[in-house]
Amino acid sequence: MWSQDRHHDVGAYALGVLDEVEAFHFEGHLRECPRCAVQVAEFRPAARQLMLYRRATPRSVHPFAGPGPRLLDRLLDEVGNRNRAGRRRWLFAVAASVVFAVGGPAVAILAGPGEQKTAVAATDTKTGVWAEVKAADKLWGSEIDVQVKDASGPRVCQLVVIGKDGSEETVTSWMAPDHTDTPSAMKGGAAMQREDISHFEVRSDGERLVTLKSPWG
CATH class of the missing domain: 2.60.40 (Immunoglobulin-like)
Known part of the structure; x- marks a missing residue:
């Protein structure tokens, strides 16, 4: 599943579908690529909701079945929390991801x-x-x-x-x-x-x- 263009693997990494060796090599690329670090941060809320859906859904339920009230409540809560945080929170998340990827003393600024x-x-x-x-x-x-x-x-x-x-x-x-x-x-x-x-x-x-x-x- 390894791509010649490592940028293309950011979604697969964020969703946890790369195998151990592929994930290990991609993380080496991630430390040198602020663009991919930002994209991984953006993928995390979606990946988390997919994980919650998978764990809350019995094996007998068809994958395209309609979501139940509990899942809708969770999604609405998540959207509400993110909206209340506003664009300022999103910008800090992106900045933190870039600083973490490239390293350096600027980490202290975000603390x-x-x-x-x-x-x-x-x-x-x-x-x-x-x-x-x-x-x-x-x-x-x-x-x-x-x-x-x-x-x-x-x-x-x-x-x-x-x-x-x-x-x-x-x-x-x-x-x-x-x-x-x-x-x-x-x-x-x-x-x-x-x-x-x-x-x-x-x-x-x-x-x-x-x-x-x-x-x-």
């Missing part, structure tokens, strides 16, 4: 009072994987830093955030190095605010390596 990162850490006794997650609320969601010690590499891993409503977002992906205890450090972002997060999971090829319960809910 407001009370947005310092707080941390949670855990070690899985079965896999031996240790992880620490730091998160800070932003206008567009949560800015997240993660460090992982994984001596069972090399393997492709992801940090996944799970919301209290059951929805999931992949925060970042990386290649765990070959047999080392040195932590790997990554940065990412999620559309959820910290208070909406249930827990984090570090995964590899569908296997859960370590779970970190959110301390902010």
Whole structure:
């Protein structure tokens, strides 16, 4: 599914349909492409609603069946919240996405009072994987830093955030190095605010390596 023009894969990445290797390579492109970073931020509300619809719809329901009252209520609430926030919120979201993609000291300009990162850490006794997650609320969601010690590499891993409503977002992906205890450090972002997060999971090829319960809910 890999496109010769990486810009064309932004929709597939935002909707979570790229496989692990493709997502890993696209995120390398994302760090160097502000245009794609903006588009990923724009896709996130739609991807989140599709995830909610998939989880709320039984397998027996035809995919083109009419939406029920609960889904309509959720969609109306979401639209109302976005409209109340107005264009100012959207512009800050775009600016945050561009700054995150290109890096640099301008990140501090977008940080407001009370947005310092707080941390949670855990070690899985079965896999031996240790992880620490730091998160800070932003206008567009949560800015997240993660460090992982994984001596069972090399393997492709992801940090996944799970919301209290059951929805999931992949925060970042990386290649765990070959047999080392040195932590790997990554940065990412999620559309959820910290208070909406249930827990984090570090995964590899569908296997859960370590779970970190959110301390902010």
